[in-house]
Amino acid sequence: MESELFSSASWSLSMLEQEVNAPARTYFVWEGEPPHLPQNVTTCSTEILGYGGIWYDGANAEIMTIGVAKKAQRAGIGRALLTALIDAAVQQGARRMLLEVRVDNEPAKQMYQRFGFKPMGLRRHYYQPEDVDALTMSLDLEEDRHE
Secondary structure (H helix, E strand, O other), rough: OOOHHHHHHHHOOOHHHHHHHOOOOEEEEEEOOOOOOOOOOOOOOOEEEEEEEEEEEEEEEEEEEEEEOOOOOOOOHHHHHHHHHHHHHHOOOOEEEEEEEEEHHHHHHHHHHHHHOEEEEEEEEEEEOOOOEEEEEEEEOOOOOOO
């Protein structure tokens, strides 16, 4: 799924293993049926359809990745994962959540904005080799939030 979603910028299996096992990481995996699967899509009940993780540094939580299988996108999995990541960050004591998102990933940017993330700036040429900029965003975890 990683290569399907992120193509040349995808993490290798060893990179994923290192990331998941690194200190101060929290990861969630969505396995099985999504809440709202399009009628023309079928899945296996043990199939991984999404994953996401954060790194908490003692003040900020940074979203390291969120991915949802293409066939299960727009079915509520991304929202559920993001909610779980935010809840985990709050439970760990984070005051702010940070992320980078491709400037051309409109669905992800819209989801983050619905959760209250605000743009901070750009990281030019962040995603390589495509040479795509990253929009940095932040969410104040000490404010009341509404999706």
